[in-house]
Amino acid sequence: MTASLATLSLPNPVLTASGCAAAGRELHQFFDVAALGAVVTKSIMTRPRSGRATPRMAETPSGMLNSIGLQGPGIDSFIENDLAWLAAHGARTVVSIAGGHTDEYVEITRKLNGNAAVSMLEVNISCPNVESRGQVFACDVHASSRVIGAVRRAADPALPVFAKLSPDVTDITLIARACADAGADGFSLINTLLGMVIDTDTMAPALGGVTGGLSGPAIRPVALRCVWQVHQKLPSYPIIGMGGIRCGLDALQFILAGASAVSVGTAVFGDPSAPVRVLAELEAALDARGFASLAGAVGYAHRAPEHRLGPDAPQAAAS
């Protein structure tokens, strides 16, 4: 079950999704966070931030809208408290970073350099809950390239830098290509889709921030399509796939589409143990299909029919 993400090797491919498990402490009462491939922390900014007006969450069919607005303690407190806690508990940590301007991403990156507790940077350029759409860098090739290039130059060269992209674009592969050219080592696909709910009693938007990010099983086909498209265009770039993963077979779909690892997000709100359950189910599903390793399944669905594994030819999967 070893997962390979650029220069980072993880013992297994199941991670938390940024924003759904803060910095791991809440989940640790349900399972040992060190059992996961890694904990992906809530996107952190330079300074403490209180986020958007309430209400910040709304239920939707097969999903959830959030409008948190990147609430968080700021990078200094995060390093001192959260990162230190994760390291003390043996968890591998992918730090999600966010900023309003390129300089803020660079400032955070520099503060994280040299910290042995950081396994990877996930650069969140796709949060939909920002003051202006112009700050959703991942909706524009030039802005994406600028931020990712700046982070890549500022980061410790040994630290993998993954770009977290938005599905709310015409062609996600153009954004991915721009990030790759700017130095991204891989991708996290996908962030939430911009959506809204109107409360029919108050006849006003249900969220204080009016719009929010849609997550959960409702977006899984969109997320899977994005992973498929980016893997097809940039097959050598590792992908962490996410969007509505609730069980091992959901995770398997992402792996077969081209993801080298998966993040479990919204599912933890209903089932905090979901990440470890998904891991066990994924392992069983790979085994049942004759895969000798996770690597043999990555992108498998892209194979031509004559090169796909039949139920009677399990050895083919190992090649």
Ligand code: SIN
């Ligand atoms: C938020 O804090 O508003 C969500 C962050 C994100 O979706 O990137």
